[in-house]
Amino acid sequence: MKVPVFVSKPSPHLAAQAEFIEQFKIALHARGFEPLTLGPGSTYDYDAPLVGIRRLLTHCCGLVSIALRRTHASETTKYQGADVEGFSEEPARDRWFTSPYCQIEPAMAFQLGVPILILREEGVVAEGVLEKGVTGLYLPEFSLGSKDPYLDSAPFHRLLDQWGAKVQAVYARRGEPPKLY
Secondary structure, three states: OOEEEEEEOOOOOOHHHHHHHHHHHHHHHHOOEEEEOEOOOOEOOOOOHHHHHHHHHHHOOOEEEEEOOOEEEEEEEEOOOOOOOOOOOEEEEEEEEOOOHHHHHHHHHHHHOOOEEEEEEOOEOOOHHHOOOOOOOOOOEEOOOOOOOHHHOHHHHHHHHHHHHHHHHHHHHHOOOOOOO
16 A cells, blocks of 8 residues: 655646656655645545645645746845835845745644655745745755756655655554553
8 A cells, every 4th residue: 555645736837847746756656655636636625725635634644845936026025115123125036936835735734743845946935834944854946957857866865765764654653553651
């Protein structure tokens, strides 16, 4: 039996993103995991989205969030109109944002105590759970345009093995009765 893991990701809008997701799922299957997502083409729940997400997460032994580029902003300003000491406007150009569910679903998994692995596409703004170290495991940034694919790299395989060991431990413990002492 494969170990269920939740895969959080926005719908890919580029062929390279769709290919990355498929190759990632192949890597999960090869390690004995069953990737599950909420939405068309996978598990669908007609309840409120957060209820469906929680229902699926409580069944899973781990979560992977793949923060793909989704929304592009040519110009942004952080702290626009700042008038509090210590803050000033921070203009930026060409910023990418991902789906808000790439923040929500890892936060829900954290509250459930499920091992989390987050991957961020190059250029996606690193804030919230997408900041390095927030969830405890190294948060790599990958490039879809690289001639050396990230999913073929030794660092990726080590990271997936490290996270996978934690997921396997959750799976093993879930079969044990609760201990009252």
